[in-house]
Amino acid sequence: MLLVTARPSLRGSQPPMKLVFAGTPEVAVPALDALIASDRHEVAAVVTRPDAPAGRGRRLVASPVAQRAADAGIEVLKPARPRDEDFLARLREIGPDCCPVVAYGALLPKAALDVPVHGWVNLHFSLLPAWRGAAPVQHAILAGDEMTGAATFRIEEGLDTGPVYGVITEPVRPTDTSGDLLTRLAFAGAGLLAATMDGIEDGTLRPVPQSADGVSLAPKITVEDAHVDWTAPALRVDRVVRGCTPAPGAWTAFRGERLKLVQVALLPDRKDLAPGELDAGKNHVHVGTGSHAVELLWVQPQGKKPMRAADWARGVRIAPGERVGAPVVG
Template sequence: MRLIFAGTPEIAVPTLAALEDAGHEIVAVLTQPDARGRRGRTLHPSPVKEYALERGLDVWTPEKASAPEIVARVKELEVDAAAVVAYGQILRPALLEAVRLAWVNLHFSVLPTWRGAAPVQRAIMAGDEVTGASTFVIEKGLDTGPVIGTLTERIRMTDTAGDLLERLAQLGAPLMVQSLEALDAGVARPTPQSTDDISYAEKLTREDAYVRWDLAAHLVDRRIRGCSPAPGAWTTLPDGSVAKLGPVSPRPQRAGTVPGQLREEAGEVLVGTGTEPVALGWIAPAGKKPMDAAAWWRGARLGEGAQLGEA
């Protein structure tokens, strides 16, 4: 098949690689324009762009993928279909109609559950036990198109959003290959999504990543894992400065304490929650690299009863 691929982050690369390995011709790769790093000084290409250039593929980085000139270029290529994984732009009808078959998206949930920008993160934060991936034909609505194929994957108790996304990216790559080949062969039967159990996964904000220590320990655990590695869970230290946090471990066998209150016990740094305490994994005070919580505690010399977050 002659294909266009559209994707941007690292989780999109396995699908691009799988399509190439399956012998399909990638005639163009669409990805987001180079973006500035955290310090805002240097422009950096997306992981998809880096991979595509290494493979000698034709890379496009339009500000607006649905601009008339891009639509015209797509039509000139006479491609069979387009594969999309976390591209990051809304694709308008004129662009969708510029390929022979369809634009097919790999979405990391079992649709219609968790439509939207952060399906894996929201699934972890909600305490879902199972998630998965779906391929669907892109249409005007937000992740509403008919589904071609699905797979399921259990969410592990220690999964961060990064862990689960990496796993689903690998599992979803062959699903995309199979879906496009079935569509081309005329044997795919895209099925309209159910109108039941629809949920939406809004993009995570900095506020979503703020740890509320008054919540139950299992909710604190889910929030931190769902926000790791991005946007990054955070709290405030006793001096009011901000610190990023890595995943924590609930300690139901330990005595509870005031939410947000710190103490050292058996070599672990414990923080009180609305139920049992949790043990900190790593912590990164503002301007510093992540460090083991026990090492941070020894250096900070805060003393028992110091408070994280709002008192």
């Protein structure tokens, strides 16, 4: 079921397969680019989320997918809800053969799922049935997975439960943030999605039902999920920081204000600091955990830009014995 390269079309002189691509954030752009570049398919339109406020002025800005489609001269559809009749009517009018999806961000109703003859095919950033849901990459890092990947599957009304067309694997590196890993998967997955469209187009690829074993869920990571517990082992602290970077951002409390933790390093030989206890030197900031210490490398104080932790510590003049996080009881 592993898909890596496209094969020559078996359809001879038949016209390209007509696609309507659905996606919203930057991570979906590589897949859209791969499909636009293919001479085997025609991206007739793009479906994306409506323009959203961004920046200090909160001006309405089109999604990265909408901007890329507009640059390529492709029709852009921005329904407030995919069940809106105007959108469904336009989708039926276009008459796509298949609708590839990458991080669209809205549930698709049965009325939309039934339009293309080959359905809607989602590129999901996990090895299904592991990590079904909105945040598979973050949860893979939080769980300490050493291997993850991406899968293409036909969308059903259930949550990421549809039969799988193809998979690729990707190792999770020890220093990977969710942003690092997602970027690699976005580009590798673009090739997987294009190969899946090729296999559907020439009739050589059939989806396989997901296993009932190994199912795990990956709900959206909340701000509270990103709150670092310094009584946890250092390995858990490191995973929370990496898994929640860049969003929503791991954080702790310092002097009553939120301090975002951008990058830490493990210090397995230092075990003399209590959980949350700070030790700031000229060029280092160490923090105790439930096991051994970690070093803060980059932090972001509230209302400021990211900075080196040692520079932050010099500015706030950390007192001996001072701590981050909630006070330790007992």
